[in-house]
Amino acid sequence: MTTTMMAVVTTGNGGYDKLVYKEMPVPTLEQGEVLINVLAAGVNNTEINTRLGWYSSTVESSTESTSDEQQQQATHKTDGGWNKATPFPFIQGTDCCGRVVKVESSDDQALINQRVLVRACMRADGFDSLENIWMASDFDGAFAQYVKVPAAEVFPVDCDWSDAELATIPCAYGTSENMVHRAQVNEHDHVLITGASGGVGSATIQLVKRRGAKVTAIASKSKFGAIKNIGADQILSRDDDIIAELGEKSVDVVIDNVAGPNFPAMLKVLKRGGRYASSGAIAGPIVNLDMRDFYLKDINLIGCTAWDEPVFPNLISYIERGEIKPLLAKTFPLDQIVQAQQEFLEKKHVGNFVLIPPAIS
Numbered sequence: 001m002t003t004t005m006m007a008v009v010t011t012g013n014g015g016y017d018k019l020v021y022k023e024m025p026v027p028t029l030e031q032g033e034v035l036i037n038v039l040a041a042g043v044n045n046t047e048i049n050t051r052l053g054w055y056s057s058t059v060e061s062s063t064e065s066t067s068d069e070q071q072q073q074a075t076h077k078t079d080g081g082w083n084k085a086t087p088f089p090f091i092q093g094t095d096c097c098g099r100v101v102k103v104e105s106s107d108d109q110a111l112i113n114q115r116v117l118v119r120a121c122m123r124a125d126g127f128d129s130l131e132n133i134w135m136a137s138d139f140d141g142a143f144a145q146y147v148k149v150p151a152a153e154v155f156p157v158d159c160d161w162s163d164a165e166l167a168t169i170p171c172a173y174g175t176s177e178n179m180v181h182r183a184q185v186n187e188h189d190h191v192l193i194t195g196a197s198g199g200v201g202s203a204t205i206q207l208v209k210r211r212g213a214k215v216t217a218i219a220s221k222s223k224f225g226a227i228k229n230i231g232a233d234q235i236l237s238r239d240d241d242i243i244a245e246l247g248e249k250s251v252d253v254v255i256d257n258v259a260g261p262n263f264p265a266m267l268k269v270l271k272r273g274g275r276y277a278s279s280g281a282i283a284g285p286i287v288n289l290d291m292r293d294f295y296l297k298d299i300n301l302i303g304c305t306a307w308d309e310p311v312f313p314n315l316i317s318y319i320e321r322g323e324i325k326p327l328l329a330k331t332f333p334l335d336q337i338v339q340a341q342q343e344f345l346e347k348k349h350v351g352n353f354v355l356i357p358p359a360i361s
Helices: 045-052 063-072 106-111 170-182 199-209 221-229 242-246 260-269 291-296 311-320 334-346
Strands: 004-010 019-025 033-043 097-103 115-118 146-150 154-156 190-193 214-219 234-237 251-255 270-278 300-303 328-333 352-356
Touching: 004 045, 004 334, 019 334, 033 115, 033 170, 033 334, 045 063, 045 334, 097 106, 115 311, 154 311, 170 199, 170 251, 170 270, 170 311, 190 199, 199 214, 214 221, 221 234, 234 242, 242 260, 251 260, 260 270, 260 291, 328 334, 334 352
Parallel strands: 190 214, 190 251, 214 234, 251 270, 270 300, 328 352
Antiparallel strands: 004 019, 033 097, 033 146, 033 352, 097 115, 115 154
16 A cells, blocks of 8 residues: 555645645554545535634634735634644645545454445534534544544445445534534424535524425525525525515524624514524624613523534435435546645535545545
């Protein structure tokens, strides 16, 4: 087996010049770990945010604005990795579809040659603790020909999807299923989903509809057809006045990864006792919150980062039973990561972008 691999190394906070495609050593396994030949790796907001240092509390602008600023002048953020240091230089890549090629423990021998997905959000202290670490934010990820992970975070999947299609699942669908799970969405709910054409938003439409709930989605008008095709019952434009369109106290659940200036309206349209779940804020993390909307309407605000225990096994079962479908927007060779992230930030696509590492010779 080769001792070197090609990988994209993120060298620090800043612009695209921080993404360096180079030869690296193949990871060396420790007890309880497995080595995976990466077949496909998805592109997500979280990799871009981490490179930009957007998770630092000093940043108050949207992902897009922060990206524009970082192209002009790189600024290192000592707290840019979710308000802690990021382990630069390291390999990003939160989504991994791959094949297990080596295990450290004989107990994991059955995983050899299995096609797997990796649970990127890891609860190392157990599911009774919300402490979590993420592949590609806290340690090396899948933007490489090989990645090593704990065997407990590897999930074989039996389906006829392509490698690239499977690589659309882990981060977007895991994040979405976690919000849907915690918000306890059921068939009686009317759910408002923002950013509905993105990876998380489009996943959320599917995951809410499989529970039998009604979906109102928010997206740009150019994407209405695609959003309708994946199950949205009603679609609003990002420019619409959602209070005027839906009315106050009209929805049971809001699943919102956009935030920004439209956050106050989200609370207005929630019914009494409504649930608001979020795992992102791409339009801006600083929002106006009228506490009267919050407490007088008995609203539940649900922050979601650490994935709960049922989330990833649920996703594997949905795939194998054909209850969800992949939304693969485009693939790129791994060495074209800059082009992939540039197009990703244009937000003209529906679903997910995926990078394909070079095949192992």
